[in-house]
Amino acid sequence: MKPGSFVLYEPSSVEQAAVMLADVAEHDGRIIAGGQTLVPAMAMRFAQPAYLIDINSIAALKRLVIERDQLVIGACVRHAAFHEPVTDGPLGHLLSTVVRHIAHLPIRNRGTFCGSIANADPASEWCLVSVALDATLVAQSVSGIREISASSFFLGFMTTALNPDELLVSANLPLLETDTRFGFHEVSRRAGDFAQAMALAVFRLDGPTLRNVRIALGGVETVPKRLAAVEELLEGQAFDSGLLERAAQIASEAVEPVDTTGEDIRYRRRLVRTVVIRAVKAALANTASE
Numbered sequence: 001m002k003p004g005s006f007v008l009y010e011p012s013s014v015e016q017a018a019v020m021l022a023d024v025a026e027h028d029g030r031i032i033a034g035g036q037t038l039v040p041a042m043a044m045r046f047a048q049p050a051y052l053i054d055i056n057s058i059a060a061l062k063r064l065v066i067e068r069d070q071l072v073i074g075a076c077v078r079h080a081a082f083h084e085p086v087t088d089g090p091l092g093h094l095l096s097t098v099v100r101h102i103a104h105l106p107i108r109n110r111g112t113f114c115g116s117i118a119n120a121d122p123a124s125e126w127c128l129v130s131v132a133l134d135a136t137l138v139a140q141s142v143s144g145i146r147e148i149s150a151s152s153f154f155l156g157f158m159t160t161a162l163n164p165d166e167l168l169v170s171a172n173l174p175l176l177e178t179d180t181r182f183g184f185h186e187v188s189r190r191a192g193d194f195a196q197a198m199a200l201a202v203f204r205l206d207g208p209t210l211r212n213v214r215i216a217l218g219g220v221e222t223v224p225k226r227l228a229a230v231e232e233l234l235e236g237q238a239f240d241s242g243l244l245e246r247a248a249q250i251a252s253e254a255v256e257p258v259d260t261t262g263e264d265i266r267y268r269r270r271l272v273r274t275v276v277i278r279a280v281k282a283a284l285a286n287t288a289s290e
């Protein structure tokens with residue numbers, strides 16, 4: 001199928017884009033960034049926006065810089081920008097590990113980090129990373145700039161705290177201490193498919209003791225989330241395999257899998273156990289992913 005007709009705007013500044021969005025948001029106007037989700041949806045007529053605001057000519061949105069201990073990822077930064085570490089230290093390594101799980105190379109060459117965040121697919125790797133690391137998401141409209149923490153950004157299945165007239169201008173990730181370890185594990189049917197379950201474990205080790213533990217899960221519920229009960233169990237404890245088994249059990253009981261894939265709920269809970277165990281083990285072994 002072919003998309004329906006639409007009016008295309010190509011602003012050259014964020015301010016211009018915000019004015020255009022304010023005009024058309026009420027009339028099914030949308031931002032288009034990489035188009036890797038929106039264009040297929042339009043071709044299938046799942047989405048029929050009357051207006052598209054293409055932000056790709058806005059130079060300010062191509063920023064990928066470190067400012068005040070944060071990595072600032074502008075709205076036009078492509079997934080492929082993370083194939084090689086973009087910073088020294090664990091954050092750059094974490095992003096370059098995770099990006100390999102997103103779709104396929106042609107999609108990564110065009111799709112954007114912020115487009116994934118705005119699209120809020122529950123199985124999006126960047127949404128998981130944003131929640132795990134407490135990203136700050138920066139939105140702009142004609143009314144001004146608003147900073148939203150990732151923990152309050154994802155409201156439900158493909159639903160965010162962005163207002164219809166707000167453009168996501170950047171996702172800001174805090175840099176990680178140099179001794180931070182992380183592990184990521186994803187299960188999907190085939191390479192490049194969306195995750196059936198994925199976990200990101202991030203912590204520091206003080207001898208055998210786990211500190212600053214973050215365990216986040218994606219692809220299972222309608223939004224990615226940190227597993228508070230698992231983090232509490234692990235925090236300040238010396239690692240042993242029994243502790244990890246208990247943590248994985250709590251993780252599998254703490255989730256309510258949504259049936260997006262037609263799979264047995266018990267199977268999804270088992271996947272949760274698996275991805276949590278493997279993510280933590282990868283972090284302990286400092287191998288990033290298993």
Ligand SMILES: Cc1cc2nc3c(=O)[nH]c(=O)nc-3n(C[C@H](O)[C@H](O)[C@H](O)COP(=O)(O)OP(=O)(O)OC[C@H]3O[C@@H](n4cnc5c(N)ncnc54)[C@H](O)[C@@H]3O)c2cc1C
Pocket residue numbers: 030031032033034035036037038039040075101102103104107110111112113114115116118119121123124125126162166167168169192193194195
């Ligand atoms: C075959 C296939 C496999 C895929 N596999 C994966 C996968 O494994 N993991 C994964 O995470 N993704 C996957 N994707 C999705 C891909 O990563 C997209 O790039 C991403 O979801 C959206 O980014 P985009 O820049 O292409 O956004 P677009 O398609 O341009 O936009 C998507 C939505 O976000 C809105 N939007 C975009 N940018 C902004 C902004 N700055 N401010 C406000 N709203 C905005 C648009 O209005 C639209 O509603 C896959 C896609 C395909 C086609």
